[in-house]
Amino acid sequence: MAFGCGIYNERFVAWENDTRGDPISGVVGLGKYDLSSILYQLSPITLLKFSYCLPLHIFGDHDHHHDHALLAFGNDADIRGTSGVQTTPIYGTDDDCYYLNLTGISFDGKILPIDPKRFMTDNLGVIVDSGTPYTLLDQEAYDHLRQDVVTYFLERYEWSPLDQPRSNFNLCYPMMEDIQGLGNFAFPKITFRFEGPANLELKEASIFQIFEIVNEFCFMVLPSYSTNILGGFQQIHHRFLFDVGASKLSFAPENC
Template identity: 50%
Template sequence: MSKTTMTPPLFFITLPALFVVLVSAHHGVRAPLFRALRSPFFYVEVGIGSPPVYVKLVFDTASTTTWTQCAACNTCFPVAIPPFDPKFSSTYRRLPENHPLCRGGYGTEHSGKFCNFTMEYIDGQLIRGQLSLDTFVLGSSKHKVPDFVFGCGLDDKNVLDFLNDTHNPISGVFGIGMNDPTSILYQLSSFTELKFSYCLPLRVYEENDHQHHHHAWLHFGKEAEIKSHDGVVVQITPLLAGRWDDNTYYAKLNAISVNGLFLPIDPIVFTRGNGVGVVLDSGTPYTMFVEEAYTPIREAVVKHFLEKYGWEAMKTSGSGNFDLCYKMVHRPAIGDVEFPELKFHFEGEAVMELIRDAVFQAFGHPMNEFCLMIQSSLSDNLLGAFQMVNQRMLFDVGASKLSFVPQSC
């Protein structure tokens, strides 16, 4: 896996801000949300076409165009499930070049009478194909949306991050970013009401697991609301936006504490790279901080294990992607280890306390080690999916509020 994945595209589709696709009002709309087997990605299962073909798309709060690899792809990546084939959908059609979602965008390209798209991600993934219209099914057949605009990927290069083998279930991206009418949030605004909430599950589900129905849910509109429970209070912080052409969600992070002690990090460091705040990105597996923030975190964790157990960090790790790991051989079971308590302190006195399994992960045989699942970054600070597990997150774009509360997903 590369170090940056599913971050905001380098080419944006910029369109009239007031355009939406109207559908009949639905309340309590939701869609199933899963964690992929043997993968750090979370996906939403949706249906496309008539009859619907169900595809699994990375749940991505940091991009807007929804796309899936299609059957006629010239450059393809491995997917375990059959791809969407427009030839077998009675409601499929190409997006005409005079459609409001095909005007004036850097990511759109005219081809005769129709509209194509290009999405280039910071980690090198390059997706090209046809912008298309078809029936979109969220959650169940009760929530069918006609003429949903999505990308049919035909030239899909450098897609290595989902899981580069035949077991990969993921065929594209479910884009729910802001400030772009191609986003699901805006296309389906009559029932999303510009708000959604989710709780990423800790458990990994297999395709034929008998508990497959115990997935988590992505909620829209009124059903997205969250409440305090059992004495646990909902935390609220402003939901920030960047420039008009930036589809990224941000939050202002003021401080990080480990075991109740605030780390020596200037708050201005958390705005590095964008001038706004920490990127909220469910499509990137792991949280990343620039060196000035990452180093104090790492040093605090090293100090904790050295003082508590006399453990020293490994010089090299079998995991490959993580900088701070410890051997588990001849040591207490992972459940008996006292781990450091890590908290993120946001604007408005909102505090996110991360559970152990959102900070560390054990790797079994042959590595027999556990690692800090936070990475260093050369440019941005980013809150990734792994650190969001077992938190109910509410994005209320209309009210510019981010709310979260611990929840077993």
């Protein structure tokens, strides 16, 4: 069975009332609700398991246009043989979200003083969702993390954030000479600590994004007043394996 990607799609909300004959395209449901999930509709094939590895280019790094985001099901959704595999429980019942218990966030090895309750969405945990581009954190948790980023760059390099970033993100800095490769400066390491323990280590490529057209680089975690989501940008260059039948998520570093 071949799947394609919709490029120009319209009226997703009211698709059931569309009279054009091709009301919707471009969405594959992988949630836990059987009526809208190919994972459940084809369960004899998928075995309620799927995995993916997101490359950087899907977020605008066109230097890696040859990379592909591969989606695997069933026995092909395998993470064995990969070093550094971490596993954490999946929570939630029959809905379309996968919830993880985020117990804390560390910044360069230091655990931030954030109450784990701030990470809760629907009293279940953080939603892991590759369809949300960037990670969203509760405002209070975000403020802690943002302040550590600001302090880090100010103390190390005397960099101050831009007052009005042209890229329209919350925390941005002007591009420095030779920063293009993000390798000539020491960037902070942020670790999301999940129940297990299972530690998702984020390095510069999954924390900061370069916007060449406005000559800025930005911190790609955003504040939210109601939802905590682990977004796709923070999942890049990791293999994620959802074993929905066993209610567990495994992940490991991988060059996608």
